[in-house]
Amino acid sequence: MANVLVLIGAGQIGQAIARRVGIGKHVLLADMGLDNANAAADVLGNARCMIQVSAAARPGTPDEVGTVGALLVVPTVGSSPAATSSWTVE
């Protein structure tokens, strides 16, 4: 899973970063708004999986962003129909 870029918050700066460091990688997008993540996935092209997260969640909450850190992503809540797989990033 070394070739995975986790982008939490799919805003303009995040997308600009992903365009620079996401080449050749799978890009996992997460955002409070799935519409934002889906729109960013359309732009980036190589993004495959969208989840809904909040940066404010404390670690230890299984379905939230305790996960933020990109240590463990739980793509089970709010996954896009376009997603083809679920990933655990360690």
Next chain:
Amino acid sequence: MFTHGSDGGGKLGAETVDYGGVRNVLVALGSRRARIALMTAIGVTNRTGDYNRRTEAHDWKRRSERLVRASGRLYTIVRPGWFDYNAPNEQRLVLLQGDKRQAGDSSDGVIARRQIAKLLVRSLSSPQAERKTFELVATTGAEQDDFEPLFGALDADPPGSLDAVHDTPNMPVDKEPQRVRDDRDAVRR
């Protein structure tokens, strides 16, 4: 790389997102190695302005900076000016220290989101950018190709310091909320 920020939500949003997002990541990292690039904001040491009194956004962003420094990991902290206010001929990067520009409007400096992203990415692989904290703005001229001289001209933060080199010492550690001090202890390596 952290480029997050609360969008509304007042003081609670600032604490739970601007600060809490960094705390959560550092806690989740545990003992794992990581090179960190954190974006906060120009004027982050201004505690008395109307914006910070209403939102405490500066204070919480600054506390997130302190957490990163306390974590003992290599880092670069970038405090950008106002996003995308650049005129087409304002692309030349200027890195400042001391956080002296505190008007609270675009006269403090402007910078393109694209430029922030590029600089954050380059900082991660630059030894010259390690343990550096700086404000980032753009002025008249073309963007530099080589960022190493820009990073290299900066002073590093003092080892073990919670604050950036040259910052105004106006946030006494012993006056900080207990939960903030607890978080700092939790992420310290």
